[in-house]
Amino acid sequence: MSFLDKYQNIVSEAVEKHVFLDKPEELYAPMNYIMSHGGKRMRPIMVLMACDLFGGKLEDAIKPALAIEYFHNFTLIHDDIMDEAPLRRNKATIHTLYGLNIGILSGDNLLFKAYQYFLDLEPVLFKKCLKIFTDTGIVVCEGQQYDVNFESMNDVSHDDYIKMITYKTGSLSAASLQIGALIAGASDEDAESIYNFGKHLGIAFQIMDDYLDVYGDQAAVGKKHAGDIYENKKTILYLTALQNANEEERKELDYWYTKKTDNVDKIYGVEKIFRMTKVEEKVLRLVHQHSEIALEYLNKIDVPAENKKPLLELAEYLLKREK
Amino acid sequence: MSFLDKYQNIVSEAVEKHVFLDKPEELYAPMNYIMSHGGKRMRPIMVLMACDLFGGKLEDAIKPALAIEYFHNFTLIHDDIMDEAPLRRNKATIHTLYGLNIGILSGDNLLFKAYQYFLDLEPVLFKKCLKIFTDTGIVVCEGQQYDVNFESMNDVSHDDYIKMITYKTGSLSAASLQIGALIAGASDEDAESIYNFGKHLGIAFQIMDDYLDVYGDQAAVGKKHAGDIYENKKTILYLTALQNANEEERKELDYWYTKKTDNVDKIYGVEKIFRMTKVEEKVLRLVHQHSEIALEYLNKIDVPAENKKPLLELAEYLLKREK
Numbered sequence: 001m002s003f004l005d006k007y008q009n010i011v012s013e014a015v016e017k018h019v020f021l022d023k024p025e026e027l028y029a030p031m032n033y034i035m036s037h038g039g040k041r042m043r044p045i046m047v048l049m050a051c052d053l054f055g056g057k058l059e060d061a062i063k064p065a066l067a068i069e070y071f072h073n074f075t076l077i078h079d080d081i082m083d084e085a086p087l088r089r090n091k092a093t094i095h096t097l098y099g100l101n102i103g104i105l106s107g108d109n110l111l112f113k114a115y116q117y118f119l120d121l122e123p124v125l126f127k128k129c130l131k132i133f134t135d136t137g138i139v140v141c142e143g144q145q146y147d148v149n150f151e152s153m154n155d156v157s158h159d160d161y162i163k164m165i166t167y168k169t170g171s172l173s174a175a176s177l178q179i180g181a182l183i184a185g186a187s188d189e190d191a192e193s194i195y196n197f198g199k200h201l202g203i204a205f206q207i208m209d210d211y212l213d214v215y216g217d218q219a220a221v222g223k224k225h226a227g228d229i230y231e232n233k234k235t236i237l238y239l240t241a242l243q244n245a246n247e248e249e250r251k252e253l254d255y256w257y258t259k260k261t262d263n264v265d266k267i268y269g270v271e272k273i274f275r276m277t278k279v280e281e282k283v284l285r286l287v288h289q290h291s292e293i294a295l296e297y298l299n300k301i302d303v304p305a306e307n308k309k310p311l312l313e314l315a316e317y318l319l320k321r322e323k
Numbered sequence: 324m325s326f327l328d329k330y331q332n333i334v335s336e337a338v339e340k341h342v343f344l345d346k347p348e349e350l351y352a353p354m355n356y357i358m359s360h361g362g363k364r365m366r367p368i369m370v371l372m373a374c375d376l377f378g379g380k381l382e383d384a385i386k387p388a389l390a391i392e393y394f395h396n397f398t399l400i401h402d403d404i405m406d407e408a409p410l411r412r413n414k415a416t417i418h419t420l421y422g423l424n425i426g427i428l429s430g431d432n433l434l435f436k437a438y439q440y441f442l443d444l445e446p447v448l449f450k451k452c453l454k455i456f457t458d459t460g461i462v463v464c465e466g467q468q469y470d471v472n473f474e475s476m477n478d479v480s481h482d483d484y485i486k487m488i489t490y491k492t493g494s495l496s497a498a499s500l501q502i503g504a505l506i507a508g509a510s511d512e513d514a515e516s517i518y519n520f521g522k523h524l525g526i527a528f529q530i531m532d533d534y535l536d537v538y539g540d541q542a543a544v545g546k547k548h549a550g551d552i553y554e555n556k557k558t559i560l561y562l563t564a565l566q567n568a569n570e571e572e573r574k575e576l577d578y579w580y581t582k583k584t585d586n587v588d589k590i591y592g593v594e595k596i597f598r599m600t601k602v603e604e605k606v607l608r609l610v611h612q613h614s615e616i617a618l619e620y621l622n623k624i625d626v627p628a629e630n631k632k633p634l635l636e637l638a639e640y641l642l643k644r645e646k
Contacts, residue, residue: 022465023465024465024468024469024472026468026471026472027464027465027468078427078428078431081423081424081427082423082424082427082428100404100405101404101405101471102468104401104404104405104427105401105405105464105467105468108401108430108431108434108460108464109460109461109464109465111431111434111460112457112460112461112464113461115438115453115457115460116457116458116461119450119454119457123446123447123449123450124446126446126449126450126453127442127446127449127450130438130449130453131442134435134438134439134442135439137431137432137434137435137438138432138435138436138439141350141428141431141432141435142345142346142347142350142432144428145347145349145350145425145428146347148349148424149347149349
């Protein structure tokens, strides 16, 4: 069994064991509904992996790991409302099934439950973890807003984009690892290193996600080819093309990205410019850079190489080219 | 100057001093917007009053007091979305002005900011306060859901109703006082007493709020007379009438409460049953009972009588018959 499977099983069991039995049921049923759907549960796994990395007691990390997953699902519930998404993990979204009001309220309550799940930690550790958790909540909200802002901006820079994905997604992976490390009693310095490992791994993952939209194995990715281009999404591919385009190419990009069309000519046109501006290799290089930075941070941590295997497996899994 | 005015000034100054300067502005402008509108700011005042009651340093309580107000405004933003309310404190609500998505997200972020504002407390105190704060968040969500459930229930009991208002509103007043007390270094027992003072004061206030809808001085209350009756709201007046009605009166109540009409005959009809079932005196007795319980808890606290004056003024203000 892979490390990932092992940790995934631990998280699954914990989720089942901690199913909400509270009342009123109208509030808790949707919370149990979204928690039962699984997903990859990468973030709670990261809490546990970081705890093991530093030789901590895994049982101390279980509830904080669930807290991280509650937080993640709180963001999913509210994001799905904002995006008017009908489906999540192939199931009806909460607001679709239970209505807007229960969507807002069950999301809010899931966040409070997340905070509650840290309460077994002793005060000094509790405060350290809660500071990281709360600061992360704020940057996730800020990242979400930047993402929305970018939709109507014409001058999003490369750096703006990296900042946005760091805030919106990288920060939570990073925080998950840092919290797991602190629970295991890691030094602040080591906890910081594993935070940065998670941050750059998260950035690399998010860039890879953009990359696979166009260059991924369609069957393996399980999404429509070039869906982001159809949607005019300002992905890192688009921004890289824009940055490297000559005037004519830029005009053509602008032309396509103001059109909302299912015409396949658009995909040919845009992908041609991606080729001219060497988007594929540039973006892969960026993924490589960030995964290298991530690994450097992991290398800095002075624990037996054996302990790092699960995290290396995780990095490989997250960054493999067909997903 | 009254004690209330004094504390209100302190809170106002703190709100202004702590105006959010963070980015992106699209996220923080709505948060500053709702915080600038004031309202009575009773809850942060309670934090400060409880801190003073036990001789604490007021400056230690300022940021936690703001945290309580952020929390309160987080609930208002989300509640206004759920209620589709166009106005709050005579100003456009956030979702009306900025849209649903910013309403959800700025509410979420205000809650994270609330948590952040406890971070100056030392770890043991931090954990105590955060436990109270988080547990309160959960019961507020539960109370909100009970309130929604009651709308479509025909068998809401008196106790159900008291539980709902305790969860939805009493718990936050209670928690505000308890947190202020703990920051001042009060014993757990005294902090518990002031919590119960706040809880029963909150219940009495909420009942009074229902009472004034029908029996208040319309001009002073500033709301339409008997608005709750027009809206078929299951207030404590309605529940008390139902509990004490004979079969004929119950039938008539049912008749009126299934009708959505602006016909003044409805008000006459319902108020007649309220008279027959002695609703006014019964409900006032309930207010009196809860305010007596509140005062007993205040009496149990062994501090100079002088220190209790602000809280007595607060109780008097909240429970006066024309508001």
